Amino acid sequence: MNGAGNEILILDLRGLDHEVAPQDARAIARAPGLRFDQLMTLHAPRRAEDDAFMRIYNIDGSLSAACGNGTRCVAFALAREGKDALRLETDAGLVETWRLAERVFAVDMGRPGLEWRDIPLAHEVADTRSVALEPPVAGAPTHFSAVSMGNPHAVFFVADAALVDLEALGPALEHHPLFPQRANISFAQILARDDILLRVWERGTGATKACGSAACATLVAAARAGLTQRAARLRLPGGDLEIDWRADDHVTMTGPVEFEFETTLDPRIFQDVAA
């Protein structure tokens, strides 16, 4: 499936007692014919009131605690079992989804983390709205806004997002010493007080057509900076997402899903997997 162009693979393991190891996620990412930005594995819920426990892997096998576009795809997949509203648990807590139309879903991504330890950053920073990029990275802005959506985000506001060399700046910023758990890197251009152009270099995956949690982090950063109101359209290369940082501090995201194909995994892809 995809959510606004963010390629998502869902592996339904609810009937099995199986954990996917990082090297398995990397093997699936290399399997012929499979192409994804994130792998979402579904497991039996830990609490009776939840519908499933969900894990999120990047293509390098690293885990993420949030995946907005992937959560919408999971909501679409489980809606086929007759449920249009879901409670999904992730390593970062509860995520709730509800259907707005055949292929449009909303996700409550929870509250943003805004303290330096929430992101996390490598040392204390008084104001995460404007963090000095020290040491500097050639070609990158000197300051960014840091937000956690359960996963780490660094948001750089730029005059023209189309001019950013994502492939050059992405890796240096993802692995910057300020980010002990690395970070998802966003370059945002404010078009209006309710309209943002966004390009994302994702931690553990690279440049993607859309990143839901980055869209949430960018809206929160823009609103905190007084650049936009608390709700806006986020325009990503793969599609638009509507983000709303509500008065109760929860961030909701509304966007499309597309179903591409269903298949089974050939067990041979897990043989001779380099650890």
Ligand SMILES: N[C@H](CCC[C@H](N)C(=O)O)C(=O)O
């Ligand atoms: N594409 C996902 C985000 C994955 C985040 C992952 N790259 C990480 O935090 O390591 C989304 O739509 O929210």
